[in-house]
Amino acid sequence: MSDAFTLTRLETRKDALGTTRLRSAQDAGALADGEVLMRIDRFALTTNNITYAAFGDAMMKYWSFFPTGDEDWGHMPAWGFADVVASTVEGVEVGERFYGYFPIASHLRMTPVRVTERGFYDGVPHRSELVSAYNQYMRCSRDAGYAQALENYQMLVRPLFITSFMLADFLEDNAFFGASQVVVSSASSKTAYGTAFCLGQRKGLSLIALTSERNRGFVENLRCYDQVLPYAGASVLPADVPTLYVDFSGDDELRATIHRHFGAALVYDCYAGSAQKTAFLAETPLPGPKPLLYFAPVQIRKRNADWGPQEVNRRFNEAQARFIAELSRPGNRWMALAQSQGFEAAQQVIADLHGGRVDAQQAHVVQLA
Structure with missing residues (x-):
């Protein structure tokens, strides 16, 4: 990709998790060999995002996934969907959609390794020592747990x-x-x-x-x-x-x-x-x-050893499908989707989550693209 683009990122004050800022910069767009560029489409925001941030610099190292270069400000990760807009990697094609752990940002450069039909892992060097489950990106076209109509629930659940x-x-x-x-x-x-x-x-x-x-x-x-x-x-x-x-x-x-x-x-x-x-x-x-x-x-590592990863995935997908079926029923008692658009909306949701001001039944999804 040779076209320049504006990269926008939402950053969070590490010692005041309800405080965020937007940072934008021009990116030249050119990819190195082995890189792909993702455009982040949508993500979910829940209390878990705040939990991750709360333990960010300690044992879980969540701030380390998408470093900002600023000791006081971190880049909060969120689960969501992104589309490939440029690629130099065989097996990762422009237009493909992936589910995984993304920063709250407009774009992300990635270095796919261990590319298979199911997806890939981000091989960028600073992530090699982090929990591998958060480095895996699932190719939607090959994901047994994926349904396009239920994307919002998949991100949330x-x-x-x-x-x-x-x-x-x-x-x-x-x-x-x-x-x-x-x-x-x-x-x-x-x-x-x-x-x-x-x-x-x-x-x-x-x-x-x-x-x-x-x-x-x-x-x-x-x-x-x-x-x-x-x-x-x-x-x-x-x-x-x-x-x-x-x-x-x-x-x-x-x-x-x-x-x-x-x-x-x-x-x-x-x-x-x-x-x-x-x-x-x-x-x-x-x-x-x-x-x-x-x-x-x-516990995932234990059960992978006990049952094998395939059986763990089968049991999880089966239970998740039952749960999403309950959550997505109109008028259900569990969850009401709250959808919003843009970075400013994400800032407000983060502030409300941190402040405990989100209704228990509400489930927040933010769309960017």
Whole structure:
């Protein structure tokens, strides 16, 4: 490609995740051998984007995927779709559409390696040490989980639902650590209720939702939890029942309440991430088990070894198809699409997500192209 173009990028202040800026620059357009140029068409924005950013410079290294060169500002990744507008790579053709992990930007230069019918991995050197699952790009024409009419739901569900699917599998794989009740905080979040959907009805196991008064009606209407309580109601639960805490809130005070209420009956504290929590868990002495961070790629690697990648994909695609069928039904109780256009809209959604101002049923998709 020899035509110059304007590259626009949305950058996020690392120490104030609701603060963003737009940066534009002219790009000469010429590709080196082994490069492709993608035009990013659309992406989803959820609380997971904020969670990724919150852990950006620590163990997950999310800011490292698309570096800005500015220590204070990061390039937030998002799951979405992009089209090839120029290519020097055999097997990656102009006009093809790919699903994957893209920066919030107008374009992205990539270096495809391990090109197959299914897609490719971005081989740009700085990504070689990062989690490989986030470096893979799926060719839509060959993706068994792809349906053009359901693109918006795939963007919203797939990255969250892999977390939900593998979290449910992690809990089952460990026999719920001996618990007979599972308490889930921030139960209105899509990842939380996706996990509840995957767990379904389990004999001898009670799934209890903790949520805000504002979201209580929504969570009750989901009908995927056995009991729904406001946060203040956690202390009414029986304290002598073996309990597993799955934390999507990151709230230190709520965690302390849970630990002190259940004491020795708390068998495991699983921290699954939070949109509002912008630091690691406080090292506060509490009775019961130490909170442990859940990270989906660890369980994916385990199941790839146990079952093989093909079987993992089959099981995931089957569960995801059932979930999307529920979410995409008109008037469904789970999700209402909120579609917007352009970078400014993305800035507003990010600010609202970080500030906790997004309605639990709303699911945000931003289209650029």
